Amino acid sequence: MSISETTKKKESKKKEPKSKEPKNTQQKQAKAKTSKKNDDAALIGINVKKADDLADWYQQVITKGGMISFYDVSGCYILKPASYSIWEYIKEWFDAKIKSIGVENCYFPVFISEDNLTREKEHIEGFAAEVAWVTHGGQSKLEKRVAVRPTSETAMYSEFAREIRSHRDLPLKLNQWNNVVRWEFKHPMPFLRSREFLWQEGHTAHLTKEGAGKEVHQILDWYAGIYEELLAVPMVKGTKTNNEKFAGADYTTTVEGFIPATGRGIQGGTSHCLGQHFSKMFDIKVEDPDQKKEDGGEGKSKHLFVWQNSWGFTTRSIGVMVLTHGDDKGLVMPPRVAKIQAVIVPVGITAKLGEEGRAKLEEQVIAIAEVIKAANVRVHIDSREGYSPPWKFNDWEMKGVPLRIEVGPKDLEKHQVCTARRDTGEKGSIPITQLGTDVPTLLDTIQSDMFKRADAIYREHRKEITNWDDFVPALNSKNFCLIPHCEGDDCEDEIKKMSARTDTGDDVAEDARAPAMGAKSLCIPFDQPSGITLGETKCTNPNCKALAKSWVMFGRSY
Numbered sequence: 382m383s384i385s386e387t388t389k390k391k392e393s394k395k396k397e398p399k400s401k402e403p404k405n406t407q408q409k410q411a412k413a414k415t416s417k418k419n420d421d422a423a424l425i426g427i428n429v430k431k432a433d434d435l436a437d438w439y440q441q442v443i444t445k446g447g448m449i450s451f452y453d454v455s456g457c458y459i460l461k462p463a464s465y466s467i468w469e470y471i472k473e474w475f476d477a478k479i480k481s482i483g484v485e486n487c488y489f490p491v492f493i494s495e496d497n498l499t500r501e502k503e504h505i506e507g508f509a510a511e512v513a514w515v516t517h518g519g520q521s522k523l524e525k526r527v528a529v530r531p532t533s534e535t536a537m538y539s540e541f542a543r544e545i546r547s548h549r550d551l552p553l554k555l556n557q558w559n560n561v562v563r564w565e566f567k568h569p570m571p572f573l574r575s576r577e578f579l580w581q582e583g584h585t586a587h588l589t590k591e592g593a594g595k596e597v598h599q600i601l602d603w604y605a606g607i608y609e610e611l612l613a614v615p616m617v618k619g620t621k622t623n624n625e626k627f628a629g630a631d632y633t634t635t636v637e638g639f640i641p642a643t644g645r646g647i648q649g650g651t652s653h654c655l656g657q658h659f660s661k662m663f664d665i666k667v668e669d670p671d672q673k674k675e676d677g678g679e680g681k682s683k684h685l686f687v688w689q690n691s692w693g694f695t696t697r698s699i700g701v702m703v704l705t706h707g708d709d710k711g712l713v714m715p716p717r718v719a720k721i722q723a724v725i726v727p728v729g730i731t732a733k734l735g736e737e738g739r740a741k742l743e744e745q746v747i748a749i750a751e752v753i754k755a756a757n758v759r760v761h762i763d764s765r766e767g768y769s770p771p772w773k774f775n776d777w778e779m780k781g782v783p784l785r786i787e788v789g790p791k792d793l794e795k796h797q798v799c800t801a802r803r804d805t806g807e808k809g810s811i812p813i814t815q816l817g818t819d820v821p822t823l824l825d826t827i828q829s830d831m832f833k834r835a836d837a838i839y840r841e842h843r844k845e846i847t848n849w850d851d852f853v854p855a856l857n858s859k860n861f862c863l864i865p866h867c868e869g870d871d872c873e874d875e876i877k878k879m880s881a882r883t884d885t886g887d888d889v890a891e892d893a894r895a896p897a898m899g900a901k902s903l904c905i906p907f908d909q910p911s912g913i914t915l916g917e918t919k920c921t922n923p924n925c926k927a928l929a930k931s932w933v934m935f936g937r938s939y
Contacts (some may be wrong), residue, residue: 425445425776426445426710426779427441427442427445427709427710427779428441429441431707431708431709432642435643436570438707439570439571439703439707442703442707442711442779443571443703443712446711446712446779446780446781447780448461448464448703449572454576455569455576456565456569456575456576457575457576457577458572460579462720464572464699466718466720467699467718468579468699470611470717470718471611471694471698471718474607474611475581475603475694478606479556479600479603482596482599483552483554484555484556484583484585485555485556486557486558487555487556487557488557489533489536489557489559491529491530491559492515492527492528492530493528493530493533493535493536494525495527497539498528500662503629503658504534504628504629504659506628507629508531508628510566511563511564511565512531512564513528513529513531513563513564514526514528515528529561529562530561530562531561531562532561532582532693533557533561533584534629534659537555538584538659538660538665541584541586541665542663542664542665545665545666545667545687546667547667547668548667548668548670548685551667551687552585552586552587552588552596553585553586554583554585554586555583555584555585556581556583556584557581557582557584558580558581559580559581559582560577560578560579560580561577561578561580562576563578564576572697572699572700572701573647573697573701573939574939578695578696578697579695580696581693581694582691582693583600583690583691583692583693584690585690585691586687586689587687587690588670588685588687588688590654590656590688592688593688593689593690594654596690597652597653597654597690597692598652601618601634601636601650601652604616604636604649604650604694605618605649607650607698608636608638608698611715611717611718612698612701612702612715612718613702613705613706613715613717613831613835614649614701614706614832614835615638615639615832615836616636616637616649617636617637617903618634618635618637618907619635619637619907619934620632620633620634620905620907621633621634621635621651621904622868622904622905623870624870624901624902625901626653627651627653627691629655629658629659630656630658630691631653631654631656631658632653632654633651633654634651634652634654635648635651636648636650637649637903637934638701638705639839639842639861640704640705640939641705641838641839641859643937644858644860644936645936645937646861646903646937646938647697647701648903648938648939649697649701650692650694651693652692653690653691654688654689655689656688657686657689659689660689661686668683668685669682669685702718706781706831706835710775710778711778712779713781713803713804714780714781714803715783715827715828715831715832716783716784716824716825716827716828719782719783720759721759721780722758722759722782722783722824723753723758723759723761723782723783723784723785723820723824724761724763724777724785724786725746725750725760725761725762725786725798726763726770726774726777726785726786726787726788727743727762727763727764727770727787728787728788729742729790729792730742734790742789745788747762749786749788749798749813749816750762752813753786753816753817755817756817756818756820757821758821758824770787782803783803784820784823785800785801786799786800786811786820787799787800787801795810796814797812797813798811798813800823802823802827804830805830811823842859843860843934844860845863845864845910845912845932846862846864847864847865847912849921849922849923852876852880852900852921853880856936856937860936861903861934861935862934862935863932864921864932864935865912865919865921865931866922866929866930866932866933866935867920867928867929867930868905868930868933869920869925872920872922873902875922875924875925876900877900877901879899879922880899880900881898881899898937899937900935901935901936901938902934902935903934903935903938904933904934905931906932906934909932912932913929913931915928915929
């Protein structure tokens with residue numbers, strides 16, 4: 382109803398006898414105003430439930446939570462301080478770890494010549510569909526197109542061949558913190574599937590297979606540490622099957638995550654032993670230090686091709702964290718990566734408090750913040766004018782700040798502050814004299830509790846399946862299936878096909894509401910359940926005649 386229509390309606394009722402109707406009308410108008418306020422609040426907050434529409438929920442959470450802004454190139458996004466700071470905390474933690482084993486940071490150009498990129502056939506085949514090519518410089522067509530790096534193996538290994546002249550130059554360990562472009566044509570999803578993303582990529586060369594293997598597993602442990610110690614997200618460590626390993630690698634190790642809302646897996650980070658494939662391609666070799674020269678030292682020395690590794694971790698991890706912990710109110714940030722770990726909201730500011738009372742409260746709030754800051758807690762005071770405390774509470778909940786601290790005149794009289802945990806909503810109080818110890822302790826508890834809850838859910842959804850008839854129903858209940866498997870490539874492909882919905886209605890007992898995709902192998906977990914007797918246990922695929930070699934984790938995935 383417009384303002385003019387409202388005015389006419391009021392005028393038409395001036396001559397009417399008094400009745401309860403005007404009162405009811407006023408009540409209706411008041412109700413309408415309240416409804417409009419609620420609608421406005423819904424626009425500010427998250428207005429869709431995670432369980433109802435995950436895609437819409439996710440987009441609202443990361444935009445309204447201040448993590449990203451959209452860009453005018455599809456599949457590319459602006460990382461705002463709230464999300465980029467998470468990447469900085471990850472970088473700080475991991476950078477210290479890799480430097481402890483002698484890795485040095487460097488930078489190689491973003492462009493790779495076509496000749497270099499195509500030198501290793503298997504490698505380029507793994508990326509061919511995603512490579513972005515530069516074909517023009519200004520108005521001029523390039524004589525030879527150049528690729529925007531999808532990864533840097535081929536960009537770096539010519540330099541490795543120049544740098545490594547002797548076994549004394551080994552190990553050579555380099556890492557880049559950079560961006561890569563993979564021109565995905567699937568539906569983009571911020572953090573999880575974007576055309577440009579940030580990552581680190583380590584590339585190292587070793588004299589022996591054993592030395593390379595030791596590093597591969599050390600890096601993987603640290604990748605799991607980023608998720609579990611910083612992001613409070615549980616992971617399963619394992620080896621990729623031959624079908625799923627990195628293109629051109631000898632073997633690939635991986636950390637695999639789980640998104641409870643969809644029951645789908647997501648690859649969290651990979652560490653590859655490239656073997657000697659690239660060193661033979663780029664002629665990276667050294668004299669064998671153990672080879673005894675013949676003829677009094679005048680004979681030819683034996684040359685060895687070096688063993689190489691590559692390992693990478695991306696900003697995809699931020700999306701995994703959001704999907705794991707976020708709820709219907711918005712983000713839920715693990716304290717160790719939260720830009721703001723604790724927010725102080727002054728409350729109880731009324732007209733009765735007066736200017737002197739307001740000044741005293743403000744002074745006390747600043748003093749409290751300094752005590753908390755001195756305890757190495759990232760703390761912020763919300764002193765915004767014109768917003769009520771409940772509005773601020775909702776705003777900080779949407780942004781996922783781990784701990785809210787409320788300070789008002791009544792709290793100061795009791796020499797305490799009130800607290801509210803973002804992860805559970807649990808409220809409590811802390812004596813002002815104990816803020817320096819109790820706030821950090823509470824944040825550590827929140828971090829630990831968030832991981833424990835996520836880990837318990839992940840474990841509940843890993844089912845050991847030995848009967849094929851139970852496989853698809855388990856998938857449809859949002860589970861992963863650990864099955865005895867022969868590790869055969871063709872068998873793995875068949876399982877994926879057999880577990881997909883074909884809409885024929887009679888070949889697979891598929892829930893119509895479940896995803897149509899089949900289950901692929903996620904990894905061969907390092908932590909193997911008991912129950913497989915090598916040489917006796919049959920592969921779970923009913924069409925396979927081979928015997929099982931290990932438990933393999935299958936599931937639908939991103």
